[in-house]
Amino acid sequence: MTKRIFYYQLASIALAIVFITAIILVVGASPPSVITAMWSGAFGTVGQFARVIATLAPLLLCASGLLFTFTAGLYNLGIEGQIAFGAIVSTLAIRLTQDSLPPALVIVLAILMGGVGGTLWGLLAGVLNVYGRINEIFSGLGLNFVADGLALYLIFGPWKREGVASMSGTEQFPESLWLPTFGNTDASPIALLIAIAAVAITLIILRGTYFGLRLRAVGQNLRASYVLGIPSIRQLLSAFAICGGFAGIAGALQVLAVFHRLIPNISSGLGYLALLVAMLVGLNAWFILPVAFFFSALNIGSLQLPLDLDLESSLAGVIQGTLVLFVLLARGVSESLRKPSTTPLHKGY
Amino acid sequence: MDIAQITPILATAIATSTPLVFACLGETIAERAGVINLSAEGTILLGAMTSFAIAKTLEGSGTVPSLLAGFAGAAVVGAAIALIVALGTLTLKQSQVAIGFVLALLGASLSSFLGNSFVRIPGPTVPSFKIPGLQNLPLLGNLLFQSDLLVYLSYAAIALVWVYFYRTRAGLMLRAIGEQPNAAFARGTNVVKMRYIYTLIGGAMMGIAGAAFSLDFKAGWSHMHTAGYGWIALAIVIFGGWNPLRVALSCYLFGILQSLASVAQSSIPAIPSQVFNVAPFMLMILLLVLTSSEWVERVLKLLPSPLDRTASELIRSAPPAALGKVFEQD
Numbered sequence: 248m249t250k251r252i253f254y255y256q257l258a259s260i261a262l263a264i265v266f267i268t269a270i271i272l273v274v275g276a277s278p279p280s281v282i283t284a285m286w287s288g289a290f291g292t293v294g295q296f297a298r299v300i301a302t303l304a305p306l307l308l309c310a311s312g313l314l315f316t317f318t319a320g321l322y323n324l325g326i327e328g329q330i331a332f333g334a335i336v337s338t339l340a341i342r343l344t345q346d347s348l349p350p351a352l353v354i355v356l357a358i359l360m361g362g363v364g365g366t367l368w369g370l371l372a373g374v375l376n377v378y379g380r381i382n383e384i385f386s387g388l389g390l391n392f393v394a395d396g397l398a399l400y401l402i403f404g405p406w407k408r409e410g411v412a413s414m415s416g417t418e419q420f421p422e423s424l425w426l427p428t429f430g431n432t433d434a435s436p437i438a439l440l441i442a443i444a445a446v447a448i449t450l451i452i453l454r455g456t457y458f459g460l461r462l463r464a465v466g467q468n469l470r471a472s473y474v475l476g477i478p479s480i481r482q483l484l485s486a487f488a489i490c491g492g493f494a495g496i497a498g499a500l501q502v503l504a505v506f507h508r509l510i511p512n513i514s515s516g517l518g519y520l521a522l523l524v525a526m527l528v529g530l531n532a533w534f535i536l537p538v539a540f541f542f543s544a545l546n547i548g549s550l551q552l553p554l555d556l557d558l559e560s561s562l563a564g565v566i567q568g569t570l571v572l573f574v575l576l577a578r579g580v581s582e583s584l585r586k587p588s589t590t591p592l593h594k595g596y
Numbered sequence: 597m598d599i600a601q602i603t604p605i606l607a608t609a610i611a612t613s614t615p616l617v618f619a620c621l622g623e624t625i626a627e628r629a630g631v632i633n634l635s636a637e638g639t640i641l642l643g644a645m646t647s648f649a650i651a652k653t654l655e656g657s658g659t660v661p662s663l664l665a666g667f668a669g670a671a672v673v674g675a676a677i678a679l680i681v682a683l684g685t686l687t688l689k690q691s692q693v694a695i696g697f698v699l700a701l702l703g704a705s706l707s708s709f710l711g712n713s714f715v716r717i718p719g720p721t722v723p724s725f726k727i728p729g730l731q732n733l734p735l736l737g738n739l740l741f742q743s744d745l746l747v748y749l750s751y752a753a754i755a756l757v758w759v760y761f762y763r764t765r766a767g768l769m770l771r772a773i774g775e776q777p778n779a780a781f782a783r784g785t786n787v788v789k790m791r792y793i794y795t796l797i798g799g800a801m802m803g804i805a806g807a808a809f810s811l812d813f814k815a816g817w818s819h820m821h822t823a824g825y826g827w828i829a830l831a832i833v834i835f836g837g838w839n840p841l842r843v844a845l846s847c848y849l850f851g852i853l854q855s856l857a858s859v860a861q862s863s864i865p866a867i868p869s870q871v872f873n874v875a876p877f878m879l880m881i882l883l884l885v886l887t888s889s890e891w892v893e894r895v896l897k898l899l900p901s902p903l904d905r906t907a908s909e910l911i912r913s914a915p916p917a918a919l920g921k922v923f924e925q926d
Contacts, residue, residue: 270706270709270710273710274709274710274712274713322693322694322697324697375885379885379888380888381884381885381888384634384693385830385831385834385881385884386885388827388830388831388881389831389878389881389882389884389885392824392874392877392878392881393878393881393882395874396871396874396875396877396878399868399870399871399874400867400868400871403868403870403871404867404868404871414870511870519701522697523698523701526694526698558709558712559708559709559712559819561704561705561706561708561709561819562705562709563705564701564702564704564705564708564709565702565705565706565709567701567705568698568699568701568702568705568706569702571698572680572684572695572698572699572702575684575690575694575695575698576683576684576688576690578688578690579684579687579688579689579690580688582688582689583687583688583689
């Protein structure tokens with residue numbers, strides 16, 4: 248049975264590659280030169296590889312968080328806003344303490360406050376979902392707009408740079424407040440360690456604890472688990488809070504390790520990308536590492552396309568989206584060929 | 597402010613809401629049949645890019661044929677994306693949210709990648725057309741009948757969808773497959789086939805919405821040209837209670853919020869203009885959140901008895917009962 252699913256997945260990936268090749272040919276580019284450019288963009292120099300690692304850390308954090316909400320049967324589209332709000336609170340913490348506390352302490356505080364901010368923003372989506380009866384998709388999307396608006400307001404209003412406010416963000420923080428990196432590159436060992444710890448914690452909690460078991464029960468059948476005495480509301484809200492917390496830490500890392508300031512669109516679409524990672528991984532949580540690494544490499548590698556071939560870097564998004572779409576469809580094909588009684592439970596939307 | 601100042605603002609708000617009207621009516625049709633097409637953001641972007649690319653390429657063969665080809669191309673693109681949604685969710689029974697979300701991102705990326713050579717160049721646009729006679733009506737003439745054909749078509753679409761939903765037998769079946777698919781199936785309706793058809797029609801309308809942006813109300817093409825409109829369209833459908841008339845009015849409300857934001861921008865310099873650009877999106881979602889919370893229900897109950905029901909019918913409504921659920925034929 249699993250063998251058959253494996254073959255379907257292989258076939259779906261092959262079809263996805265055919266589709267992507269066709270798209271590349273449509274714009275008149277040659278697929279081999281695209282591959283060469285993207286490979287050199289991601290792995291050509293130590294600096295470029297370091298940027299892949301720098302993208303990987305927040306992506307892993309977000310994807311781990313999303314495994315909690317997915318397990319609870321929730322589509323947390325609000326993750327982009329949770330990253331942004333984490334980044335905002337983290338920036339606030341830095342601004343308030345950078346003159347009075349030693350840099351190391353400011354950094355620790357900023358990361359913690361990022362987590363707190365993300366947790367609050369996640370809980371807000373959860374409260375609207377549970378008590379306001381708004382589908383989590385729309386409470387999340389709405390809060391994304393609000394977080395974006397707030398960031399823009401701060402960047403162009405109270406936190407604007409001396410002289411001119413601009414889309415390039417707030418004043419850069421002094422170098423003592425940057426997360427230390429490997430040599431002279433963009434990759435921070437601390438960010439990577441935090442991210443890998445998040446993956447490990449996620450695996451342990453979801454696979455090895457009573458909490459994880461109850462979360463699965465709630466995700467499989469909300470009503471049944473409620474009838475069986477599982478505090479469903481608390482489970483749902485915890486999933487939102489944990490996911491928001493991880494996303495908020497990712498936001499803090501964007502501020503501390505990548506941009507060294509608050510910029511508009513600080514999440515850079517990493518939250519949505521993490522949703523794709525989590526969808527592709529499904530229940531095989533371990534795959535989160537290779538998939539997130541591959542997607543990060545695509546993101547960074549594609550930045551070479553405009554330089555070498557005069558193509559748009561959004562090809563990364565095309566490849567990622569196509570892969571996930573075809574894998575989902577293949578999952579559907581293999582499920583529909585099985586006996587109807589074994590089709591998994593589908594939650595309403 | 598007097599009428600003479602307000603009318604042009606309202607007229608602009610109504611005209612510029614036209615793409616959203618098409619998108620939201622399309623989504624309403626699909627959702628009333630039980631299918632959420634969450635790909636709206638990607639469909640509108642790809643529709644906008646395709647229609648502009650087609651119209652620009654055919655520009656030499658005359659404005660009208662190139663525009664028509666552009667709109668047709670956008671409708672085909674929208675229907676094609678909807679076909680993937682239908683195939684993935686109705687036949688292969690995957691989650692509507694998952695498939696739709698992936699298509700939203702994929703459509704956005706594709707539009708950027710494929711539309712790269714059409715960025716920021718002038719192209720054909722829908723010419724304005726004032727309806728003779730009607731344009732001279734007091735007040736209404738200024739408000740409704742001094743824009744272009746696309747706007748008048750959107751009025752017709754609103755009326756058509758409403759009549760189809762509530763005054764025809766086919767419309768009754770459309771609502772039935774979204775509310776009680778099993779009952780409709782027992783009555784002999786091919787639920788899956790009908791859902792395919794309505795999802796495709798809805799998708800085509802969303803594609804047309806994209807064309808309405810790039811060939812008319814936000815003429816031209818740039819990366820993420822219509823960003824945010826797909827997501828807001830999904831929210832407007834809920835806010836409008838899945839009723840075509842209320843959905844259309846909600847689109848106009850959003851248009852008015854946008855007009856007000858651009859008016860307020862010049863009078864409140866303390867708040868940066870970038871905030872005003874996102875403010876209507878925030879307000880619209882906030883309104884949705886407010887009207888669907890239980891708290892509102894309690895407030896409405898305080899109203900005297902005939903009023904509370906009317907008020908509740910005006911701002912609230914339940915989604916189609918089978919929305920987003922897999923139909924198992926047995």
